[in-house]
Amino acid sequence: MAAFEDQIRVLICQGTGGLAAGAKPVEEAFQAEFDKHGVDAKVGKRCTLVGTGCRGLCANDVLVDIVIPGQAAVTYDFVKPEMVPQIVEEHILQGQVVEKKKAGPYYQKFLEKQMRVVFSRCGTIDAESLDDFLAMEGFSGIKKAVTMTPQEVIEEVKKSGLRGRGGGGFPTGVKWSFCAASPGKEKYLICNADEGDPGAFMDRSILEGDPYGLIEGMMIASYAIGAEFGYVYVRAEYPLAIKRLQKAIDVCYEKGFLGKNCLGLGFNFDLRIKAGAGAFVCGEETALMASIEGERGMPRPRPPFPAVRGLWTKPTNINNVETFANVSYIFYRGGDWFASIGTEGTKGTKIFALTGKVKHTGLVEVPAGITMREVIYDVCGGILNNRKFKAVQAGGPSGGCLPGEAIDAEVDYDSLIKAGAMMGSGGLVVMDETTCMVDIARFFLNFTRMESCGKCVPCRIGLKLMLDILERITEGRGQEGDIELLEDMCYDIKKASLCGLGQTAPNPVLSTIRYFRHEYEAHIHNQRCPSNSCKALLKFEVVDAACKKCGLCYKICPVDAVIWEKGQLAVIDKEKCTKCTSCYDACRFMAIE
Amino acid sequence: MSNAEAPVAPEQEEIDLGPANQVIDKYLNLKGALMPVLQEVQDAYGYLPEPCIHLIAERLNVYLSQIYGVLTFYAQFHLEPRGKYIVRVCMGTACHVKGAGRIADTLSDMLGIGHAETTEDLKFTVEHVACIGACGMAPVIMVNEATYGSISVKKMEEVVEKYRAMD
Ligand SMILES: Cc1cc2nc3c(=O)[nH]c(=O)nc-3n(C[C@H](O)[C@H](O)[C@H](O)COP(=O)(O)O)c2cc1C
Ligand code: SF4
Ligand code: SF4
Ligand code: FES
Ligand code: FES
Numbered sequence: 001m002a003a004f005e006d007q008i009r010v011l012i013c014q015g016t017g018g019l020a021a022g023a024k025p026v027e028e029a030f031q032a033e034f035d036k037h038g039v040d041a042k043v044g045k046r047c048t049l050v051g052t053g054c055r056g057l058c059a060n061d062v063l064v065d066i067v068i069p070g071q072a073a074v075t076y077d078f079v080k081p082e083m084v085p086q087i088v089e090e091h092i093l094q095g096q097v098v099e100k101k102k103a104g105p106y107y108q109k110f111l112e113k114q115m116r117v118v119f120s121r122c123g124t125i126d127a128e129s130l131d132d133f134l135a136m137e138g139f140s141g142i143k144k145a146v147t148m149t150p151q152e153v154i155e156e157v158k159k160s161g162l163r164g165r166g167g168g169g170f171p172t173g174v175k176w177s178f179c180a181a182s183p184g185k186e187k188y189l190i191c192n193a194d195e196g197d198p199g200a201f202m203d204r205s206i207l208e209g210d211p212y213g214l215i216e217g218m219m220i221a222s223y224a225i226g227a228e229f230g231y232v233y234v235r236a237e238y239p240l241a242i243k244r245l246q247k248a249i250d251v252c253y254e255k256g257f258l259g260k261n262c263l264g265l266g267f268n269f270d271l272r273i274k275a276g277a278g279a280f281v282c283g284e285e286t287a288l289m290a291s292i293e294g295e296r297g298m299p300r301p302r303p304p305f306p307a308v309r310g311l312w313t314k315p316t317n318i319n320n321v322e323t324f325a326n327v328s329y330i331f332y333r334g335g336d337w338f339a340s341i342g343t344e345g346t347k348g349t350k351i352f353a354l355t356g357k358v359k360h361t362g363l364v365e366v367p368a369g370i371t372m373r374e375v376i377y378d379v380c381g382g383i384l385n386n387r388k389f390k391a392v393q394a395g396g397p398s399g400g401c402l403p404g405e406a407i408d409a410e411v412d413y414d415s416l417i418k419a420g421a422m423m424g425s426g427g428l429v430v431m432d433e434t435t436c437m438v439d440i441a442r443f444f445l446n447f448t449r450m451e452s453c454g455k456c457v458p459c460r461i462g463l464k465l466m467l468d469i470l471e472r473i474t475e476g477r478g479q480e481g482d483i484e485l486l487e488d489m490c491y492d493i494k495k496a497s498l499c500g501l502g503q504t505a506p507n508p509v510l511s512t513i514r515y516f517r518h519e520y521e522a523h524i525h526n527q528r529c530p531s532n533s534c535k536a537l538l539k540f541e542v543v544d545a546a547c548k549k550c551g552l553c554y555k556i557c558p559v560d561a562v563i564w565e566k567g568q569l570a571v572i573d574k575e576k577c578t579k580c581t582s583c584y585d586a587c588r589f590m591a592i593e
Numbered sequence: 594m595s596n597a598e599a600p601v602a603p604e605q606e607e608i609d610l611g612p613a614n615q616v617i618d619k620y621l622n623l624k625g626a627l628m629p630v631l632q633e634v635q636d637a638y639g640y641l642p643e644p645c646i647h648l649i650a651e652r653l654n655v656y657l658s659q660i661y662g663v664l665t666f667y668a669q670f671h672l673e674p675r676g677k678y679i680v681r682v683c684m685g686t687a688c689h690v691k692g693a694g695r696i697a698d699t700l701s702d703m704l705g706i707g708h709a710e711t712t713e714d715l716k717f718t719v720e721h722v723a724c725i726g727a728c729g730m731a732p733v734i735m736v737n738e739a740t741y742g743s744i745s746v747k748k749m750e751e752v753v754e755k756y757r758a759m760d
Contacts, residue, residue, distance in 0.1 A: 020740035058729035198685030198724035278668030294627035296666040355687030361729040580695045
């Protein structure tokens with residue numbers, strides 16, 4: 001990276017994943033080695049330790065990159081403090097890469113098809129350092145924006161084709177123009193960092209890894225709309241994100257980048273964090289505003305839209321974290337550049353959180369329009385334990401499950417909707433043959449039922465009734481007609497609910513019925529769970545014909561209920577077995593039923 | 594099981610309203626002060642003691658009913674004292690697919706408490722949460738601020754034992 005040519009940089013992942021895996025002791029080990037050897041003097045350069053945000057491959061943390069000017073960066077994974085002396089000695093001092101400890105070829109593959117735009121700083125710079133941010137285009141977007149009129153700024157965003165990344169995919173420039181056109185001087189700007197979607201963590205990574213980038217995007221929006229006051233609504237479950245963002249905001253105030261006459265560019269913008277308090281529905285924009293006002297976070301009917309009557313009854317614009325992060329890049333490189341990436345209907349890149357039964361779980365940023373298959377197999381290495389792919393759940397509780405046949409769908413707002421799922425915020429949960437689709441539907445319904453704010457009867461009571469039916473089915477007590485009843489209820493709840501939560505909560509049920517109806521039928525008619533996943537229907541027996549005598553089940557059982565010896569078939573002692581399903585998950589040959 | 598130890602009776606303790614008053618002073622003239630005040634008072638006491646709630650109502654000039662409306666709506670407010678170690682078990686999608694259910698079951702068996710409950714010795718509180726945001730390492734649990742990823746039944750037992758052995 002040109003900006004840091006005079007130094008060797010050791011990038012240590014210190015996102016939530018990195019820290020959980022022990023990034024701090026690794027950093028201390030590097031520091032100790034540097035002190036011991038007097039490394040700066042020996043290599044004739046400054047040798048800098050940089051705590052970065054998430055790289056995307058959290059499962060392989062601690063990830064360490066050694067960046068020596070003029071050479072390709074080298075990544076080490078699963079780094080432990082014990083490995084550090086060797087890396088410093090051989091790689092930094094002698095210039096010999098420690099091949100054995102290097103991240104394998106999969107890491108190259110993980111990066112190959114990605115296009116890291118929004119993530120270009122995240123994972124490469126010290127997230128807390130303003131200097132690092134400035135060295136990589138930081139604040140050049142807002143400087144460019146103020147050379148245009150607010151109207152021109154909005155036009156540029158429209159030209160880029162950017163659509164909101166928070167789920168709905170509404171064109172960002174158009175949204176801004178509504179708020180800009182609203183009468184009144186006092187306006188508000190809100191960043192939605194509630195990220196309530198379980199299985200999604202891209203917003204968290206941006207907040208932790210590039211907080212200044214988010215602030216810059218919000219500055220551009222505030223200038224365009226004429227809002228002088230902004231909030232970032234962050235969920236309270238993200239303590240590190242709150243800490244880093246707060247630090248970045250403090251630094252910006254100190255330097256005069258925020259507040260009155262920001263950066264000396266002639267506009268005012270005050271920014272403050274508001275911590276959420278654990279309610280999924282607060283991600284809905286009208287509920288979120290109620291929450292900032294100190295009320296219960298209950299949605300209200302729209303119109304009036306927030307652009308007309310929002311926070312404290314003033315015109316308000318609300319966007320997602322990733323949306324604002326994209327805005328900065330539109331002004332670094334131009335709306336035309338942005339529009340050249342992606343598909344007809346979805347421009348730019350999209351960040352996905354890939355989790356579940358996929359080899360390399362992680363955060364990936366790809367140009368819109370690549371297929372689900374490419375993301376799962378090429379970027380993330382395929383299915384865990386080489387099991388069979390069954391489905392991918394896209395769009396969280398509001399989305400749907402796509403089966404094998406739909407895996408060539410493009411990741412693009414419109415293609416996904418056509419296939420019966422949606423982009424949502426970008427969570428993709430991969431499922432293999434051991435995942436029961438009825439159970440997944442039950443899982444999501446349980447979630448949405450608990451998170452319903454209770455204002456609408458169909459959402460509050462309907463979801464509960466649907467959940468009861470699904471629970472019955474997964475326990476082997478399904479009845480004739482249950483599937484049809486579920487379908488009917490889905491349509492009614494979708495139609496009669498006030499906010500997006502109730503309107504989309506039935507989607508996981510509808511999509512699993514659409515693609516996996518046979519699984520529902522097997523549960524109802526035969527009291528059988530084809531994926532051997534519903535606990536009440538599991539027998540916990542070893543299928544002799546499938547057992548490869550490997551003993552994996554024996555090793556994992558926490559209560560020694562598996563009887564096994566080398567070369568022998570495993571047997572489960574039903575008296576001792578607590579039905580914890582550990583052995584079932586561990587067996588690679590589907591030999592436990 | 595540690596539950597057998599004599600329970601502390603926190604409701605009989607005298608509550609010092611000093612810290613609560615300090616928090617309120619800070620927010621007195623701010624719009625939308627209620628939630629941050631509740632959050633910070635909770636940080637100071639570990640939960641929201643009733644006398645503090647009355648104090649907040651009085652000084653911020655809001656109805657008690659409104660405060661309780663807010664308190665019961667959000668998952669993160671607590672009206673009872675909580676354990677020294679808060680064990681959060683992620684029940685989000687990624688964790689569910691990777692077996693969070695049995696992690697939670699085992700934890701309940703070990704501690705004898707379920708979701709949103711506290712052991713009598715005030716050592717552990719268990720909470721099932723929707724997503725910790727570390728889904729790449731699913732299944733995940735958190736003990737206070739420390740995150741433990743790729744957790745198995747065995748590994749979780751080790752973690753619990755570790756905290757059990759600590760004061
Ligand atoms: C129940 C519910 C939860 C939502 N949660 C979030 C969220 O966590 N983050 C988010 O950005 N948008 C969320 N949304 C969408 C927001 O209401 C809003 O559309 C979005 O923040 C607009 O930003 P965008 O135009 O940049 O996408 C949610 C919507 C609903 C109905
Ligand atoms: S649809 Fe559900 S969550 Fe939304 S307002 Fe109605 S009850 Fe509340
Ligand atoms: S289900 Fe759990 S307790 Fe039973 S045999 Fe398997 S690993 Fe052991
Ligand atoms: S936190 Fe380290 S790669 Fe995600
Ligand atoms: S689903 Fe468990 S951490 Fe996100």
